[in-house]
Amino acid sequence: MRATVIHAPHDIRVEEVPDPRVQEPTDVVVRVLRACICGSDLWAYRGESARQPGQRIGHEFLGVVEEAGSQVAGFAPGDLVVAPFVWSDGTCEYCAEGLHTSCPRGGFWGTVGSDGGQGEAVRVPFADGTLVKLPPAAVSDDRLLTGLLALSDVLGTGHHAAVGAGVRRGSTVAVVGDGAVGLCGVLAARRLGAERIIALGRHRARTDIAKTFGATDIVAARGEAAVEAVRELTGGQGAHAVIEAVGTEQSMRTAVGIARDGGAIGYVGVPHGSGTGLDLSVLFDRNIALRGGVAPVRAYIPELLPDVLDGTVDPSPVFDVTVGLDGVPEGYRAMDERTALKVLVKP
Amino acid sequence: MRATVIHAPHDIRVEEVPDPRVQEPTDVVVRVLRACICGSDLWAYRGESARQPGQRIGHEFLGVVEEAGSQVAGFAPGDLVVAPFVWSDGTCEYCAEGLHTSCPRGGFWGTVGSDGGQGEAVRVPFADGTLVKLPPAAVSDDRLLTGLLALSDVLGTGHHAAVGAGVRRGSTVAVVGDGAVGLCGVLAARRLGAERIIALGRHRARTDIAKTFGATDIVAARGEAAVEAVRELTGGQGAHAVIEAVGTEQSMRTAVGIARDGGAIGYVGVPHGSGTGLDLSVLFDRNIALRGGVAPVRAYIPELLPDVLDGTVDPSPVFDVTVGLDGVPEGYRAMDERTALKVLVKP
Secondary structure, three states: OEEEEEEEOOEEEEEEOOOOOOOOOOOEEEEEEEEEOOOOHHHHHOOOOOOOOOEEOOOOEEEEEEEEOOOOOOOOOOOEEEEOOEEOOOOOHHHHHOOHHHOOOOEEOOOOOOOOOOEOEEEEOOHHHHOEEOOHHHHHOHHHHHHHHHHHOHHHHHHHHHHHOOOOOOOEEEEEOOOHHHHHHHHHHHHOOOOEEEEEOOOHHHHHHHHHHOOOEEEOOOHHHHHHHHHHHOOOOOEEEEEEOOOOHHHHHHHHHOEEEEEEEEEOOOOOOOOOOOOHHHHHHHOOEEEEOOOOHHHHHHHHHHHHHOOOOOOHHHOOEEEOHHHHHHHHHHHHOOOOOOEEEOO | OEEEEEEEOOEEEEEEOOOOOOOOOOOEEEEEEEEEOOOOHHHHHOOOOOOOOOEEOOOOEEEEEEEEOOOOOOOOOOOEEEEOOEEOOOOOHHHHHOOHHHOOOOEEOOOOOOOOOOEOEEEEOOHHHHOEEOOHHHHHOHHHHHHHHHHHOHHHHHHHHHHHOOOOOOOEEEEEOOOHHHHHHHHHHHHOOOOEEEEEOOOHHHHHHHHHHOOOEEEOOOHHHHHHHHHHHOOOOOEEEEEEOOOOHHHHHHHHHOEEEEEEEEEOOOOOOOOOOOOHHHHHHHOOEEEEOOOOHHHHHHHHHHHHHOOOOOOHHHOOEEEOHHHHHHHHHHHHOOOOOOEEEOO
16 A cells, blocks of 8 residues: 655655554554644654654544454444544553553554554554544545544644633633644634633634634734733733643743633643743742643544534634645645645545 | 841841831731741742842741731731731632632732741731631640641642642542641641552651651652652552642652653642753653642631641641740751751740
8 A cells, every 4th residue: 555654854755565454353454534644743744753764654544444353343344433643452541531642552653563644544453442433424525524534633632732721611711823733722612611712823824714713812923922912811810721732832931921820721732842941930829730731532532523523513624735645745845834734635 | 026037048037126017907917826937938048049138037827916907807906817828818809719829919928028927926918818717715725726827838738739639539649748748738638538648758757747647658769769669559650649849850850750641740849940850741741730839828728727626637746846936047957957847936
């Protein structure tokens, strides 16, 4: 089959690789219908996260089960399924608690020896613990299928940030990051009942999506100016719930600056940079909580799926460019240069 | 009157200072019956927190109201009262929410222009918002009076850490720090229903108190060895709730190391050191929350007071040395050299 391979920073290729097949009786093989490129893939693309030359890449996909191992109980060939961005056994203590990302037998797509999502097919370990079945009819609804793909990462990650930030009915929320995760954070905050959602962003196309997703205010500034603007919008106090969806020192500083005393920062941007941008004494003096991390999206899919299916939540607008498998390298370039928000891949 | 004054690092003196008097109609003057020295006073003593020469010091006290301003509704001369370690107006939005430490009109005892707790008397601003009345009979019960003094800081701070760490019935808790706050964290965790409480400490006198306060396990190690020991005690996973009551880079690293994935660190040690000791990417990968800060003990006194009064909670053993006002400088030396755990002052 053909799949995306990363050879070095900025060297992404689509190549012939071995066809995936069931290796363990708990595996299935999924033929990929939709995949995409994630902002976090760019860390590898830019060489900021190390990869071995020849590693696969891509961790978001949905598709159709092609083959199922003998011990797979919940899936059969022909099933339409979505995969979260980590696989997990579904049986351990962490999976039972909904923290599938800490499953000792879990792993990330694209790690050495595993398939990535940006390819024609994927071997899925622990299929019963990992995949979630989708209604077969969705396959003929292009927009819905694209929206469902967001369950593999960005929608669940935005939700995790909103939960971490403590968003509830009536909350004032501020969102740092106008990428697909930040925008899904806006969606998730609205879904959880936020009254006011302040989205920080300077790209009109993105802030327009933020508005359709439920943002009530847009702050087109960065750094200190953004902090001042959010404070002005919130009577000087800041937002009780802050979603941090970038992961740089600057974005974390901004998140702290716009948080209200006693509030919380839900952070889901993968932390990068030598320091953290965190001045713990500021968090301390103002009793600001920091809660988040790698989102256990497998736990959230059952909760979010009905809202995507009935159209209450439609994350599909975060995908603004569509490519075939051959277009994946160009898709990375476009996202790296921020000319694309999030690239959809139809292998 | 006589009060404790800090002139320079390691230069603590007891001197004649102006008698406090009611300056605002919302003030009272409290004659101090019990005060004490806090671990956080040592940061000033060691020169790690800046002080202006001649500033007062001490932020924990209880005593008797001597004079009350014309607008004070809740207190009259003769009332026995305890003061939290910050004053607060009791009427703002933050005070209403129980975050008295963020009251815009609040302040810390001993800041320039205010009295400190380690003296014969204190002018208390916003008395109605700040003080809490105690039963008059307590004045004749020496041990109870000492226990009640802990409501001014260490007991409420330990409680804040336990709440931040998410301690609930059945929790496994680990406590970093064998000072008075860490020990009160043990007390608070037991009070909140923790099933297992692992106290880290290498000083027998302190770990003995931890045991009487409810610690089920003692880990007499530091750093990596402590992390390994706690992991061994918890089936490799770590503690869901970690209380961090020191504030150094090393202690924070230990707290992260012994936290279970998906757990929380309740931190109340005033952060010190150029960095924070926090590797945010570890917190991120393991979904460990960080929640805490300067404890709004005023909010907790009404909840904790009944348990202290009826003896359910007795923090008095954290005070292991008693001095008069003249003995305060020697008390600082003893705490600095860790020959005293917490010094009680009877002016």
